[in-house]
Amino acid sequence: MILKRLASGFTALVMCVALAACNTTDTSSQSSSTAATAEAAPVESPAPAEESPETASAASLRVAGLKGPTTMGLCNLISDSEGTGEYDFTMYGAADEIVPLLVKGDIDAAAVPANLAATLYQRTEGQVQVACINTLGVxxxxxxxxxxxxxxxxxxxxxxxxxxxxxxxxxxxxxxxxxxxxxxxxxxxxxxxxxxxxxxxxxxxxxxxxxxxxxxxxxxxxxxxxxxxxxxxxxxxxxxxGSKLVTGVLVVRKDAIERDPEAFSAFMDGYAASVEAANTDLEGTAALCEEYGIVAKAALAQKALPECNIVFETGSEMKTDLTNYFQVLYDADPSSVGGAMPDDAFYYNAEA
Missing domain, CATH: 3.40.190.10 (Periplasmic binding protein-like II)
Structure with missing residues (x-):
């Protein structure tokens, strides 16, 4: 696997949602509002000898994350899959760094503020879907x-x-x-x-x-x-x-799912297990959060994890909670969700 990590010079505190974490700004949401604004400086780990970096990148699901709660649930999967070549993870300091990469297809999936996912859906003319809610209100x-x-x-x-x-x-x-x-x-x-x-x-x-x-x-x-x-x-x-406050989601390009549906399904299974570990193995998860630059210090991450509302919500439950949340945002400012409410095609496997 080609695991890209933040350089140690990344600034400290997270998020934020950002209202999405939270913040948001999303560029839009909380996550990004309190996240560092410095550009990511990922360091590539060596590719396995039997395959070139180009081959590994083409075979990997390329996943981007933000510092803070929206990515804390992923860190166990990052660790478990290291060296397998299945996933190519990169961390960024702000959501607006991720947007052009996802739009151009330079990355396949990203943990981002929820309302940014809705905006991306409109901007890409339906070429992305939301796969899961990964963080509730923070x-x-x-x-x-x-x-x-x-x-x-x-x-x-x-x-x-x-x-x-x-x-x-x-x-x-x-x-x-x-x-x-x-x-x-x-x-x-x-x-x-x-x-x-x-x-x-x-x-x-x-x-x-x-x-x-x-x-x-x-x-x-x-x-x-x-x-x-x-x-x-x-x-x-x-x-x-009368509904949940949503902060972060995983958004994925449709062509990445269609390229290998079974592989993406396996990724989602691994993601679910990673979130479970984030909520049960606080010490181990906190150490990984520091290692991958998601939170500056493990001690801070361990204290914060129980309050970060990290979840793995999919299917019809995800659709209901996001629809209710987006409606409130839309009523306040339609541009906050890209100018229109996302339709049913936005929701990955929503009938499951």
Whole structure:
């Protein structure tokens, strides 16, 4: 296998979704909003002697990942398949690095923010499908204090966050509105380009409330005295939307599936097992997250994993949860999902 890893110079913290992780920006989503913006500098491992790199690349399923939760569930599969030549993995710092590669067919599949997958479907005129949901909501409201016990308690407050014009903004505004608050008059929302900027404001005492994604939340809790998780946006979203808050998915080109359907099915089986390991073997998975540059430090990854909502959701359940999620985004801003709701052909094996 040709395993491409991030150079050690990759900047530290993840995501982010990004609202998709979360963030998003997606370019669009959370994942990408808190992910490092440096370009990936993958290092190629030597190809097996009996085949050239070109042959291995042609035979491999080329998979891209982002730093943070959307790729944490893949790391066990990366490790298990190392040396087999089945998969060619590359890590990137931001979702917008992946988009042109997937559109041109230079990669076959990618773990990306959910709404970016919908945008890619429109941009490629249906040449990609969503294969699974890999991450549910990773956004949390943090407070340095003890005044926020419900969404209603945010009235009159200033909220520091990331993701202006992307998933985090849509999620926050929707939850506020559904709880009777006007996002434009009842609260003050201050947006920053990266989660580190919002954290610096908290550290400097220029704010006490922030909405941030995992695993950055875990890091922030250790850096700011008195900081606590006040609200889980997963819980708040489900309470008003009646569906799951989705952050990340795996999107795949149709021609890659058609090239070898059985091989792709085997990949999905391996992915499911990898996610299971990510939720049960925290120490081992955390070590791999650091090794592959998905999270800066294993200790941070191990603490954050239980809060990252890593899943492997496929078929009709995936379709239902994504349709509900996309509808909320579409109603807020059609461009957030590529200008139109994805049709049934977007969903891989959705009747299974």
């Amino acid at each position: 956004l949390y409201i943090l407070e340095q204090g003890d005044t926020v016990q419900s969404v209603a308690d945010l009235k009159g407050q200033t909220i520091l966050t990331t993701g202006k014009g992307t998933t985090p903004e849509y999620v926050l505004r929707y939850v506020l509105e559904q709880n009777g608050l006007n996002p434009d008059t009842d609260v003050t929302i201050e947006y920053f380009n990266e989660a580190t900027e919002a954290l610096s404001q908290l550290q400097a005492g220029r704010g006490t409330i922030a909405m941030l994604p995992q695993p950055f939340v875990t890091s922030a809790l250790s850096q700011v005295d008195g900081l606590r998780v006040a609200l889980d946006m997963n819980t708040e979203w489900e309470a008003v939307a």
